[in-house]
Amino acid sequence: MAQEIRPVDSLLQEACKAFEKRFKSKPTLAAKAPGRVNLIGEHTDYNAGFVFPMALPMVTLVVGSPTTSGTCRVETLAAGTDNPRYTEFPIGDLKKGAPKWCNYVKGVAAQMIGTVPSFDAVVVSSVPLGGGVSSSAALEVATYKFLEQMEGVNADVPLIQKILKCQKAEHDFAGMPCGIMDQYISMTGREGHALLLDCRSEQGKLVPLSDPNVVVLVTNSNVKHELTGSEYPTRRKQCQEAAKILEVPSLRDATEAMLEAKKSSLDEETYRRVRHVISEIKRTDEAATALENGDYQTFGRLMVESHNSLRDDYEVSCKELDQLVEFAMQKKGDGVYGSRMTGGGFGGCTVTLVERRNVQKVIEYIGEKYTAVGNKATFYVCPPSDGAKKITL
């Protein structure tokens, strides 16, 4: 069975109730921001390439009020976060530390320093944590949208600056040198659309994804391998060094011919990393066109090629993700167009494009197969949803 996605109203009620209980007053401001699933274009954003994500119906909410005490007081109700769930810190001296979940809040506040007052806040979320669907970007962007409503904060900051501030929060306070995709889509997603984002120009193009006969199925492998922390920066560095060797500003500018010409100057591993990036950027562009033309067969084929490239050349998949993709693709011809790992890798989720009329059968099939190999998957049928929004209380 697919997981029920909690309505925003119910999350909001829970957050407001918890706020009143803890702070003995009603919150005055609120904002929400979604997680994301990337349809195709993985590990291309930090290479100035294309990505093709959509915003999820699962969201993070921040409710709260400005205060004059100088001390921020924040509680989270989000499942799976590290303890303690309540913490205090001075707005005048923002430093990363424990608990980890609050670093995303502090990191964003640090980007608005001098303009935002201290605040009380409660966080609640339906975005699965550590599932590779950007629970961290959702918290950063929701925090930004919450804080920007406070007096003294410049509301005219261009959208791209807001996105970059949220990305910087993640770099500085979570130590994750991420690209721009997650914060961008969380801030700007649109209901019924995926977003083809050119990470060089930072311009996005909305592509309709609202065919009632097709659904996006997100499957959580419920595993997260510890490698994640170190492997991502390593990949990023390998790409930067390869770009130098190929004498291009970034791998976006590299071609297969250039790669072949420099093959002897690259070690075998780096060669494969570059091959992934070059081919993935091309696939992403092609996939967006296929979707625009309603050509789901081509889109699905490109998804599988993307997965294979991430598994073999970029080496960011894992056994469980490979199994989920394999089981999904066993239902090709029975409603499944394509499937792949999504996000940074080493666990988290897969994304599958599937006919609506067959989705329950496909869920059952994958679920049973995955249980038989000793794991338990969680399924979400996800309509492309809106990006971050202020909520009027």
Ligand code: GAF
């Ligand atoms: C993570 C990062 F945060 C993104 O910027 C992106 O690089 C992704 O991994 C891989 O495509 O989600």
